[in-house]
Amino acid sequence: MAGFTVMGGDVQHLRVELGPEEAVYAEGGHLVWKSSSVSVRATTGGGLMAGLRRALTGASFFVLELVGPGQADLAGFAPGKIVEVDLDGSRSILAEHRSFLAMEAGVRYDAKLMGLGFGWLGGEGLLMAKLTGTGRVFLHAIGDAVVLDLGLGESIDAEAGHVLAFEEGVGVTISRVGGLRTMIFGEEGLWFAHMKGPGRVWLRTLSRQQMIMGLMPEISKITRST
Template sequence: MINFKIMGNDIQHLYVELGPSDRIYAEGGHLIWKSSSVNIKATTGSGFMAGLKRAITGASFFVLELEGPGAIDIAGFAPGKIVEIDLGGNGVMVEHRAFLAMEPTVNYDVKLVGLGFGWLGGEGLLMARLQGNGRVFLHAIGDALMLELRPGESIDVEAGHVLAFDEGMRVSIRRVGGLRTMLFGEEGLWLAHIEGPGKAWLRTLSRQQMIMGLMPELARVARSA
């Protein structure tokens, strides 16, 4: 049986112990180290169309297939938290660049979510759809939040903070404020409106915030070069 262990505090990584013939799939470029006994190969997972679907969302055409026995360690591209979701036969919609790893019993697909949802949030119109009986692991920049919404409950989320949500939840785009908000508001003009029932996972730091936070330091380095 595969043993997963999320390790670390502010900068987390995923340690995985694989038995003989156990395998997982991971997004390329996230591997830190592996036991020499672990076999690794690049694969589309379920054929050319599966690779093409991943590429359409902006993820890699190939994923890494890692087969035991042995141990591996993988992490995201930026400081943050790792989120484990046990699908139990259900599906989740995932911001494509948040995908880290999954068990082989999980199917990776793509789905169009609410016209304008990703485009206005800067994340692309298509989201990854992960479905099956298995566990998936996502990487959230900053901290990760999980909100469980009852029927009739809803939240409005700045689109860049959406990590994932249960398939079947209603998602739409809502305009924030009027002309003053559009011209001067730092939060932008659009929010993702997510309606329950179901679970929604959010990240406390968007990519835009991370880039904006680094720009003064990058400018200072460029001036001193």
């Protein structure tokens, strides 16, 4: 069985240890380095239709199959934490597609259409990654990761851009918070995901919109100086 080690502090990365013929699957843009003995090939990770649906989310049509022996290192696109999810075959998870980092061979990577408004209003697209099967999945959360276990009938309201993933049994609807004044001056705090248990929810403390807004002053300075 492949070995996984989460390394780093505020900027985490995932070290993968592969024995002979052991394989893991990863999003191509996240590979930092690998042993020369590790072979790499592109695969749909679940068939042609799974690849097509995944491409519609904005993710890659192909995922990388890394086959040992040797090591590989994977990292996210921004500072953050790595979240390990253990799937036992009883329930799928739905994840923001750009958060996907790696999965074991027993996991299938597909895509699912969410209700109009869920990802779109959160700036993440209408389709989410659907991960099903048995094995470990690794997601990357910008900022820090928050894990909440909702009991039957228990619910939370999460700002839509902060939703990282949730178990498929969790009910999710989108609602607007506040009136016209909030919409004009509230920036991204306008749309909330109402999430109702039972099931597990993973949130990230930093949304992509927050990250972009935080960088805009620096980008403006660089633009003005060129």
